[in-house]
Amino acid sequence: MSVACGNQVGLQYLSGDISGGNARCIAMLQAFQEVVKDYSTPPEKTLNRDMAAEISSCVSFLRECRPLSVSMRNAIRFVKNRIAKLSITLSESEAKASLKSDIERFINEKIIGADMVIVKHAVTKIRDGDVLLTYGSPTAVEMVLLHAHELGKKFRVLVVDSRPKLQGQLLLRRLIKRGINCAYTHINAISYIMHQVTKVFLGASSVFSNGTVYSRVGTACVAMVATAFRVPVLVCCEAYKFHERVLLDYSICSSNELGDPNAISKVHGREDINYFDGLTNNANLKFLNLMYDATPSDYISMIITDYGMVPPTSVPVIVREYQKEHLL
Numbered sequence: 001m002s003v004a005c006g007n008q009v010g011l012q013y014l015s016g017d018i019s020g021g022n023a024r025c026i027a028m029l030q031a032f033q034e035v036v037k038d039y040s041t042p043p044e045k046t047l048n049r050d051m052a053a054e055i056s057s058c059v060s061f062l063r064e065c066r067p068l069s070v071s072m073r074n075a076i077r078f079v080k081n082r083i084a085k086l087s088i089t090l091s092e093s094e095a096k097a098s099l100k101s102d103i104e105r106f107i108n109e110k111i112i113g114a115d116m117v118i119v120k121h122a123v124t125k126i127r128d129g130d131v132l133l134t135y136g137s138p139t140a141v142e143m144v145l146l147h148a149h150e151l152g153k154k155f156r157v158l159v160v161d162s163r164p165k166l167q168g169q170l171l172l173r174r175l176i177k178r179g180i181n182c183a184y185t186h187i188n189a190i191s192y193i194m195h196q197v198t199k200v201f202l203g204a205s206s207v208f209s210n211g212t213v214y215s216r217v218g219t220a221c222v223a224m225v226a227t228a229f230r231v232p233v234l235v236c237c238e239a240y241k242f243h244e245r246v247l248l249d250y251s252i253c254s255s256n257e258l259g260d261p262n263a264i265s266k267v268h269g270r271e272d273i274n275y276f277d278g279l280t281n282n283a284n285l286k287f288l289n290l291m292y293d294a295t296p297s298d299y300i301s302m303i304i305t306d307y308g309m310v311p312p313t314s315v316p317v318i319v320r321e322y323q324k325e326h327l328l
Contacts, residue, residue: 010065021205022111022139025071029103032079036099047095052083067257070206071241114238114306115140122304123148130155130198135222137167138203140236149180162187162218164263187218194229204237208247211297211312217290223299232301239305239322261287
């Protein structure tokens with residue numbers, strides 16, 4: 001049952017049914033809870049070591065389906081740390097209950113609760129008459145915009161999107177459904193519309209110790225254009241996505257995730273259009289569909305987290321406080 005649960009989540013990663021940093025992390029942690037629930041210590045083995053091996057087996061399959069995000073690796077580290085610290089005086093049922101409770105607390109406090117705190121901080125930065133720009137479909141930013149609208153603030157949203165995923169269309173539909181005044185464009189028009197914008201709100205897959213923001217490819221372009229127009233760039237990111245590593249350029253390093261090359265070689269829904277007819281199998285041509293890019297801290301005005309609103313230079317403080325709370 002537990003292995004099947006992990007396999008099911010992995011296949012949902014692979015198909016794209018589960019996407020987005022928080023959704024992927026929550027699904028993984030819930031799979032771990034199923035692993036713990038169905039676990040039984042084999043004869044002549046200790047619970048701490050054997051359960052950690054079960055979790056590692058589940059993680060290996062998830063990694064085969066799709067590379068792990070920084071937030072997922074941090075969550076895995078948290079779970080393994082809690083397993084290692086389980087008291088040997090606890091019975092198996094008590095240890096399992098304790099671990100499941102810890103995982104549930106992590107989901108509620110560090111993901112769901114963190115977003116609520118971020119929303120509370122971020123809405124204070126929205127004023128009547130603002131024109132807010134966002135890119136793609138970041139969950140935290142969507143929550144901020146919806147809450148600001150519920151508070152009666154009058155603002156307009158510019159949703160910037162890009163191929164091949166066009167995730168901004170989903171965000172646009174949800175915002176319009178709630179009665180928010182929106183405009184929609186693609187990233188190639190970013191410099192044309194930026195003069196209208198008063199603030200840029202972006203999401204992040206992770207934030208590194210030197211303040212570099214790792215997010216959906218195109219984010220760096222949006223932030224750089226905004227900075228050129230002297231428009232504040234605010235990034236909403238939960239603290240569990242922070243990492244102590246220093247990152248200089250994720251765009252070209254081997255760790256960046258690659259998407260389906262066919263997604264950029266073809267136009268979705270238009271089979272009659274094929275600009276690369278006869279070239280897709282050419283050995284001299286490679287289609288590079290990068291999933292993420294790195295935005296240097298110079299182009300970030302503020303990072304809004306569940307620990308407060310901080311400049312990019314204060315990221316190491318957040319990392320230290322988070323690790324002190326969860327890993328020491």
